Amino acid sequence: MDNLKQRVEDIGVVYEQFGKTPIASRVFSFLLLAEPSYKTFDEIREFLNASKSAVSNAINGHLQDGTINYKTFSGDRKRYFYLDLENWKKRVEEYAKKLYDFNNVMEDVLKHRSNNDIEFNNKLKDVIDFQNFLNQKIDEAIRKWEEN
């Protein structure tokens, strides 16, 4: 039944697309597949066959951007790490903010461009408008999901 290890690897590979390191991706993947869904540092380290430092750094990265979190149980000093699925929308929000900020940069660029290249300026304006529209829709979707 060690197709679990293989599944963790496979989904880990897919998750690497989002710019995470191999071990960070496997930590994510393991916590997505594992049962129970919370695991200690050492369980993760052992399952992934990785070094403590690699796992420590991967976990702290995920904690930083809110992908995972941990809980504790009284009388047990270990931390139990789990995918912070409730934080998902906030992470989407943060990505949306990045797009929004860059859109402001483009808006500023447009404002400073001369009138010699109307064609380009118009297309740039279209892109900016589209992105604003899209960002609005994304915010809207997040709000709607929240009020459930």
Add this chain to the structure above:
Amino acid sequence: MDNLKQRVEDIGVVYEQFGKTPIASRVFSFLLLAEPSYKTFDEIREFLNASKSAVSNAINGHLQDGTINYKTFSGDRKRYFYLDLENWKKRVEEYAKKLYDFNNVMEDVLKHRSNNDIEFNNKLKDVIDFQNFLNQKIDEAIRKWEEN
């Protein structure tokens, strides 16, 4: 008036957030700010003070993912590269597809999980539903923008 160089650098730095290399980011930034909005390989290379190989790779990367394109003029064998702003929505679509695909991976994970961790499974289902909803909204926004 070489605050243009500085602006290209500054916006280049911002654009690096989206995972592009320094030179690729500066190529984008230059083509966003430059007038006219299309530039030859050598104009880019010279403006950025970079090597031909670096510029060649950056340009080909951008061509690959549709960020830039080029046009030619008869009697001039140079290619004139420009930001392919009309392709913006397609690139957004492609990113949305990545999210959609990963959502299917998570859907598959959910299907295979046991019933021992209902809490986690429910949250996972929420995330999946939210992502589907969001992807739908994104597609919708793209369609709406298209029919203008």
Add this chain to the structure above:
DNA sequence: ATTTCAGTTCTTAATTTGCAGAACTAAAAA
């Protein structure tokens, strides 16, 4: 007070990435 435990931090090594510079290529010009 000492030991154990759960991680963290500090080297260090191995890849990987990003880029320069030079050699190369294919098409067009002369």
Add this chain to the structure above:
DNA sequence: TTTTTAGTTCTGCAAATTAAGAACTGAAAT
């Protein structure tokens, strides 16, 4: 036909990333 042009590809190196292993730390248990 040779030469020029507009890039591309190759070689190699420097810097950054990733991860291992071992030393370290601070809180908790004994």
